[in-house]
Amino acid sequence: MSEISKAYTPSEVEDKWYEKWVNSGCFKGEPDSSKEAYSIVIPPPNVTGVLTMGHVLNNTIQDILIRRARQTGKSAIWIPGTDHAGVATQTKVEKVLRSEGTCARELGREKFIARAKDWRDTHGGIIIEQLKKLGASCDWPRLVHTLDDGYSEAVLTAFVKLYKQGYIYRGKRMVNWCPVNLTALSDEEVIPRHEKGKFYKMKYRVAEEPDTYLEICTTRPETIMGDSAVAVNPSDERYKHLIGKHCVRPFPEAEIPIIADRYVDMEFGTGALKITPAHDPADFEIGQRHKLPIIDIMNPDATMNALAGKEFEGLTREAARKLAVKKLDEMGLLIEIQDYEHNVGYSERGDVPIEPRLSDQWFLKYPKIQEAKAAVENGLIKFWPKRWEKTYIHWLDNIRDWCISRQIWWGHRIPVWYKKGVKNIDFNNPEHVHVSVKGPSDPENWEQDEDSLDTWASSWLWPFATMGWPNAEKMSEKALSYFYPTSDLVTGPDIIFFWVARMIMAGLEFMGGKSDAEKIPFKNVYFTGIIRDMQGRKMSKSLGNSPDPLEIIAKYGADGLRFGVMNCAAQGQDILFSEERVELGRNFCNKLWNACRFRQMSGKIGDNSSFESIVKRIDFSKLDSDDAAVLSSLIQTSKAVQKDYESYQFNSITQRLYAFFWTDFCDWYLEVSKSRMADESSKQTVLAVQDVCMRGLLLLAHPFIPFISEELWHSMGFGAENSFLQNENPFVEKALEPLGIKEDAAALALTKNLRELVSKARALKAQYKLANKKDAVFYVSADAENAAQITANAEKLKRLAGAAEIKIKAEVKDCPAAICELGTIYLDLTGSVDSQAEKQRLEKEKAKIESAIKSTAARLSNEAFISKAPQSVIDGAKKQLEENKAKLEEIEKLIALF
RNA sequence: GGGCGGUUAGCUCAGUUGGUUAGAGCGUCUGUCUUACACACAGAAUGUCACAAGUUCGAGUCUUGUACCGCCCACCA
Numbered sequence: 001m002s003e004i005s006k007a008y009t010p011s012e013v014e015d016k017w018y019e020k021w022v023n024s025g026c027f028k029g030e031p032d033s034s035k036e037a038y039s040i041v042i043p044p045p046n047v048t049g050v051l052t053m054g055h056v057l058n059n060t061i062q063d064i065l066i067r068r069a070r071q072t073g074k075s076a077i078w079i080p081g082t083d084h085a086g087v088a089t090q091t092k093v094e095k096v097l098r099s100e101g102t103c104a105r106e107l108g109r110e111k112f113i114a115r116a117k118d119w120r121d122t123h124g125g126i127i128i129e130q131l132k133k134l135g136a137s138c139d140w141p142r143l144v145h146t147l148d149d150g151y152s153e154a155v156l157t158a159f160v161k162l163y164k165q166g167y168i169y170r171g172k173r174m175v176n177w178c179p180v181n182l183t184a185l186s187d188e189e190v191i192p193r194h195e196k197g198k199f200y201k202m203k204y205r206v207a208e209e210p211d212t213y214l215e216i217c218t219t220r221p222e223t224i225m226g227d228s229a230v231a232v233n234p235s236d237e238r239y240k241h242l243i244g245k246h247c248v249r250p251f252p253e254a255e256i257p258i259i260a261d262r263y264v265d266m267e268f269g270t271g272a273l274k275i276t277p278a279h280d281p282a283d284f285e286i287g288q289r290h291k292l293p294i295i296d297i298m299n300p301d302a303t304m305n306a307l308a309g310k311e312f313e314g315l316t317r318e319a320a321r322k323l324a325v326k327k328l329d330e331m332g333l334l335i336e337i338q339d340y341e342h343n344v345g346y347s348e349r350g351d352v353p354i355e356p357r358l359s360d361q362w363f364l365k366y367p368k369i370q371e372a373k374a375a376v377e378n379g380l381i382k383f384w385p386k387r388w389e390k391t392y393i394h395w396l397d398n399i400r401d402w403c404i405s406r407q408i409w410w411g412h413r414i415p416v417w418y419k420k421g422v423k424n425i426d427f428n429n430p431e432h433v434h435v436s437v438k439g440p441s442d443p444e445n446w447e448q449d450e451d452s453l454d455t456w457a458s459s460w461l462w463p464f465a466t467m468g469w470p471n472a473e474k475m476s477e478k479a480l481s482y483f484y485p486t487s488d489l490v491t492g493p494d495i496i497f498f499w500v501a502r503m504i505m506a507g508l509e510f511m512g513g514k515s516d517a518e519k520i521p522f523k524n525v526y527f528t529g530i531i532r533d534m535q536g537r538k539m540s541k542s543l544g545n546s547p548d549p550l551e552i553i554a555k556y557g558a559d560g561l562r563f564g565v566m567n568c569a570a571q572g573q574d575i576l577f578s579e580e581r582v583e584l585g586r587n588f589c590n591k592l593w594n595a596c597r598f599r600q601m602s603g604k605i606g607d608n609s610s611f612e613s614i615v616k617r618i619d620f621s622k623l624d625s626d627d628a629a630v631l632s633s634l635i636q637t638s639k640a641v642q643k644d645y646e647s648y649q650f651n652s653i654t655q656r657l658y659a660f661f662w663t664d665f666c667d668w669y670l671e672v673s674k675s676r677m678a679d680e681s682s683k684q685t686v687l688a689v690q691d692v693c694m695r696g697l698l699l700l701a702h703p704f705i706p707f708i709s710e711e712l713w714h715s716m717g718f719g720a721e722n723s724f725l726q727n728e729n730p731f732v733e734k735a736l737e738p739l740g741i742k743e744d745a746a747a748l749a750l751t752k753n754l755r756e757l758v759s760k761a762r763a764l765k766a767q768y769k770l771a772n773k774k775d776a777v778f779y780v781s782a783d784a785e786n787a788a789q790i791t792a793n794a795e796k797l798k799r800l801a802g803a804a805e806i807k808i809k810a811e812v813k814d815c816p817a818a819i820c821e822l823g824t825i826y827l828d829l830t831g832s833v834d835s836q837a838e839k840q841r842l843e844k845e846k847a848k849i850e851s852a853i854k855s856t857a858a859r860l861s862n863e864a865f866i867s868k869a870p871q872s873v874i875d876g877a878k879k880q881l882e883e884n885k886a887k888l889e890e891i892e893k894l895i896a897l898f
Numbered sequence: 899g900g901g902c903g904g905u906u907a908g909c910u911c912a913g914u915u916g917g918u919u920a921g922a923g924c925g926u927c928u929g930u931c932u933u934a935c936a937c938a939c940a941g942a943a944u945g946u947c948a949c950a951a952g953u954u955c956g957a958g959u960c961u962u963g964u965a966c967c968g969c970c971c972a973c974c975a
Contacts (some may be wrong), residue, residue: 006933006934006935008935008937009936017935054934071904120908192971192972197974199899216975218975219974219975220975263973263974264974264975265974265975267974268974268975269975270975272975273974273975274975275975280973281973282973282974282975283975285973297948342974343972356973387902388902389901390901390902391901391902391970391971394900394901394970394971395971398971398972438902443918459944493969493970494970495970496970519945530969534909534910536967537967556937558928560937567908567923568911570912572901572903572912573904573911574903574904574912574968574969575910576910576911578910580910580923580924580925581910581923581924583924583937584922584923584937585937586926587937587938589937590935590937590938591935591937591938593934593935594934594935594937595934595935596933596934597935598933598935599934600934601933601934601955602933602934615970634964647914649914651911651912652912652913655922655923658922658923659922666934666935667939670934671939674933677933692925698916719962759940759941762940762941763940763941763942764943765940765941766928766929766940766942767941767942769928769929771928771930771940771941772929772930772932774932799932802932837920848919849919851919852918853917855918855919856918856919858950859918859955859956861953862956863955864954864955864956865955865956866957867955868954868955869917869955869956870917872917873917873918873956876917876918877917877918879918881918883917892924
């Protein structure tokens, strides 16, 4: 126990406790057959990344779940790790090299990788330290990086297995090509952008009919040089007679066939489509159908090559477009240019339009698609919120083979070797191609494939590759059989295809077990919202609207940040974030701090080491309705929190904790206790009730605000020196019930009414500018029962209302009054009442009550309501009607007095 | 073109089986250093719950349609 300082300073508390937790092995996950297993794998951040608000949201939720799991007696593990982020890192390192006047190719593969590793090791790992600042209770010694030896073995093993089963194949296909990073990308990595562009209408002369021209529309005139046909719809009457003839491609000038293909939309453009098989996926398909030549006019960096012709060679796509338009115009072939809006696919990392490109790549035909669908449809894996299931199923229904090879060096090199000197490689011939994790035994005779794997083709194995798969010894060491499948996955919906869906397929494919229930990688997936700024824009570096979480932590504390963010994060809803939201969290922590401080100042802290030892100090004969009410509220809060956890309603939990602590405990109970604390006979009981409440509150709040709760837990003497809040059971109601503390509806109702009485008394004072006066006199007219309650609580009421006296009196005249559940309260203002104003106020009140009566009465006089509504609702309505009628009568009486 | 969200107080948002007179935080206004907390306390003001129709005894909540905003998917050049 230590004395609590006046203001809460998070920095003094947070680092201290984090160190203690780590040194005491609090975050270590150990298999324990007597406990239920609970596990989470972190969505691995980019190893060279820095913490963003998105990470804060995501990892706070994971930390809350894992800490709650520890509290509820599960054996919990949160496995941390980082991702090597292939293309992103390669791009950054290449940039550094360029600034040094060199480039990757000059360095060569080995040296480049060494440089990239250096770069990773100097710039990497920052985010791990930042996660610690946030309070993330990961089992750090288990940190995994996707390029670790063990993990790499998993990636290569998966490749080899899938290859041997025929799921992975090499093929020449149209892929998404990034001309900046010079690599193929998967469909998922292409970001569509809505752009304003131009639609060019031009004409090609028909070779067989010199006076006839065919009008064609295109958005990409720079590909004209690659045209190998013009297509029209076979049933298009306008062009039927031209099918089979030729038209003249203007440059390089050549006659190309006019073909018929159903793909062409007669309604769109002119109904004639130029076909560039090398540079458009749809054209490629048409080209295949009609056996058209493929004329690739671009270099890998999307500049024009020799096939485009002398004038174009070396030009960029953009320059080539300008030149092509100029030439068309000069040749008199350009008809018009229209403005046009359409989607253009961009490379996320390269930030340029992707170029469809025909190339040799490795593809994966996904395994276990149907099983992956079923796992979610049958509820083996639950999505929160559920609506993402549809997105997931839709993607699986339309799934296409995954291009997994990347023409970069930073990543897992494809474990395929080709025999040196073999010209036409036959993939079915083991003399030609070797595929294994370890490589051929005579490496000098082989050459390894140059490509690396897509980063996601490594991270899709995350849930089990982090637990030692495929190495049996490591799997046992890392307790895969105990911790797999993981319990909850927390991630953003933006990577549902990239990662979540693929992990599910990977788990089903590679994990053993009797049923899919044992193979799936996780049981629940919680999809967070996206953090945006107050204008609803995504946070981004270029907009500069992305606050640095570390600065916020420095200013408000990690607990404040966590509480603030969780408070406004409704399930799966995007969050408009601003610092003000963190203020709420910080204020909550500060108030918590001061409540404990107040408790320490109020009296010596006794044996607080358990609920039992605290309750022993309670003299049950001294408990009054306020004690019972606040304890009831605590119990209700604990029960509700449990339910909220079950349905992943984290914002609801913060709201309940806030309302209980701030409104019920501080605003009412502590204030009401003050007068009873002055009385030695009730003081110990009151303090013990406070201790029960604080103990319960800290237990419930711990996962959200781990640092301050741990600090206060110890300064309040709730835990022994080397114990931790994470090991304390949070089911408050279960602990209290055997000690004779239960929910008390009558006490809650009475407290509510007393609060109302005080509130109205204060309002009356404020109305008459007497808020500061402590010597106001009130009269209350009430029935005998209520009068007795008021008398019994008179001391407390006087203190709270700032009154010298509260007298029970049957008839009062000429005083402003307010009607309460317990009776009518009057402020003694003999002779100085502004009767006009008072009358107006009462009239307003009367109108309110009348409208309530009207609606209730209407319902009650409705036969259908009486016959169909449940009895409890009818009784409630009747009771309410009576109460309101009594109030109305009372208020009319008051009005008549003026 | 298909799908999914959102529309509730000045702002940001809760409101999970339909049930009394719709809530919170911030902001605004009026007071207050009242034996913790001004990161606080007390009081006040503020809503045709986007619009329309329907189901129902009863709709912010369910159904259908409309409008606007946002996101995702889709090879119309």
